[in-house]
Amino acid sequence: VLRLLADHLLTPEGWLSPGLLEVGPDGRITRIASETHPEARRLAGFVVPGVPNLHSHAFQRALAGRAEHRGQSQTDSFWTWREAMYALALRVSPEQVRAIAAQLYVECLEAGMTGVGEFHYLHHAPDGGRYAEPAEMGLQLLEAAKDAGLPITLLPALYVAGGFGRPPGERQRRFTCRGPDELLGLVATLRRAAAEHPEAKVGLAPHSLRAAPPEALLPAVAGLLADDPEARIHVHAAEQPQEVEDCLAHLKARPVEWLVDTAGADHRWCLVHATHTTPAETAALAKSGAVAGLCLTTEANLGDGLFDAPAFLAAGGRFGVGSDSHVTVSAAEELRLLEYGQRLVHRQRNLLAGEGPERHVGRHLYAAAARGGAQALGQPAGALQVGLRADLVVLDPEHPRLLGHGPETALDAFVFGDAGGAVSEVYVAGRRVVAGGRHLRRDEVRARFAAAARALY
Numbered sequence: 001v002l003r004l005l006a007d008h009l010l011t012p013e014g015w016l017s018p019g020l021l022e023v024g025p026d027g028r029i030t031r032i033a034s035e036t037h038p039e040a041r042r043l044a045g046f047v048v049p050g051v052p053n054l055h056s057h058a059f060q061r062a063l064a065g066r067a068e069h070r071g072q073s074q075t076d077s078f079w080t081w082r083e084a085m086y087a088l089a090l091r092v093s094p095e096q097v098r099a100i101a102a103q104l105y106v107e108c109l110e111a112g113m114t115g116v117g118e119f120h121y122l123h124h125a126p127d128g129g130r131y132a133e134p135a136e137m138g139l140q141l142l143e144a145a146k147d148a149g150l151p152i153t154l155l156p157a158l159y160v161a162g163g164f165g166r167p168p169g170e171r172q173r174r175f176t177c178r179g180p181d182e183l184l185g186l187v188a189t190l191r192r193a194a195a196e197h198p199e200a201k202v203g204l205a206p207h208s209l210r211a212a213p214p215e216a217l218l219p220a221v222a223g224l225l226a227d228d229p230e231a232r233i234h235v236h237a238a239e240q241p242q243e244v245e246d247c248l249a250h251l252k253a254r255p256v257e258w259l260v261d262t263a264g265a266d267h268r269w270c271l272v273h274a275t276h277t278t279p280a281e282t283a284a285l286a287k288s289g290a291v292a293g294l295c296l297t298t299e300a301n302l303g304d305g306l307f308d309a310p311a312f313l314a315a316g317g318r319f320g321v322g323s324d325s326h327v328t329v330s331a332a333e334e335l336r337l338l339e340y341g342q343r344l345v346h347r348q349r350n351l352l353a354g355e356g357p358e359r360h361v362g363r364h365l366y367a368a369a370a371r372g373g374a375q376a377l378g379q380p381a382g383a384l385q386v387g388l389r390a391d392l393v394v395l396d397p398e399h400p401r402l403l404g405h406g407p408e409t410a411l412d413a414f415v416f417g418d419a420g421g422a423v424s425e426v427y428v429a430g431r432r433v434v435a436g437g438r439h440l441r442r443d444e445v446r447a448r449f450a451a452a453a454r455a456l457y
């Protein structure tokens with residue numbers, strides 16, 4: 001039995017000071033108590049659950065900072081960014097994807113993000129032909145997660161159309177499958193590989209309603225769930241007003257409305273970018289039990305718009321956060337922007353607060369994103385409680401941004417004070433992967449990433 005003794009331990013019932021955590025050989029928490037133990041390893045500081053990063057397109061990490069200039073048109077938008085993304089997607093190799101993803105996954109752990117939902121649509125060779133092993137790219141992502149020691153829920157994407165009622169374009173050739181059966185073949189291969197890796201799971205991601213029409217989406221989801229009834233399904237929901245209009249024209253329903261009413265979105269689903277919703281859709285999404293996948297930095301970077309978080313949270317909705325295009329990788333920054341967007345719009349403060357100790361916005365959003373992220377990934381994590389995996393983060397109370405803070409305000413300081421550097425240690429399944437703020441394999445992973453980044457640009 002591994003024993004960890006935290007100065008302060010955040011449990012669903014509140015803080016324990018001190019908090020003793022016992023971890024079994026399978027990495028699950030077997031006991032929690034407010035007591036000391038002479039042989040326990042001390043964790044100095046505030047010990048909190050890790051926040052999973054529920055939405056990632058790993059290869060886009062190489063694009064960070066490369067789409068921040070105005071193009072030919074006077075009004076840049078999501079769609080011009082997408083052209084820059086395609087230019088990278090069309091030339092990156094499987095080895096480069098592994099190197100980029102490993103760097104990203106190390107950065108996730110160093111930021112206190114203890115899991116990733118990898119929304120994977122870059123399936124095929126640059127000419128659109130199939131690799132000798134058709135699941136080659138997905139297998140590289142599983143290897144990258146293993147390189148970093150990061151729990152992964154790999155979500156191969158179903159991408160069959162280039163838009164509502166349109167065939168895929170030439171520049172989408174690496175993404176598109178012939179239909180649900182081809183994608184389910186990839187799922188089967190990736191499941192066999194993931195079975196070797198105790199923290200890996202495989203789900204499926206209908207890319208969006210524009211890329212995965214009902215006649216492909218519905219059988220793919222049914223096929224996935226036939227073999228694994230608790231598998232996870234992620235979908236880009238309503239990122240751009242244009243796709244909402246197109247969806248209304250083709251499916252006679254708005255995207256979130258269609259996903260809840262017709263596709264039956266429930267606790268196994270994650271609707272990423274449920275940005276453009278009516279109040280009725282927001283309420284229906286909250287009631288469905290699906291997770292809203294919020295990617296604040298990317299949504300801000302791309303100029304997408306603001307999710308109606310106050311109404312959604314008031315209706316009991318569940319959410320998690322993702323760094324998506326990875327312009328930055330920080331749970332604290334995603335949560336800060338979630339609250340700040342609302343402050344700027346409503347000209348009020350502390351809008352996304354809970355009750356009791358969770359009137360503290362930083363603590364409330366942090367704990368909710370940890371739980372919601374774990375639900376979206378279908379991983380046994382998201383809180384420090386018996387039966388869940390010991391995925392935890394130690395915040396250093398000697399970090400200048402946390403100095404003088406006690407448990408009551410530590411997470412407010414972490415979220416609002418830009419105290420990302422306060423992550424001193426990170427454990428996954430009771431294994432230490434970050435010490436002194438550095439991932440144990442940081443240097444070797446960075447060297448491979450450097451080679452890939454230089455070759456690509």
Ligand SMILES: [Zn+2]
Nearest residue numbers: 057119236324
């Ligand atoms: Zn995305």
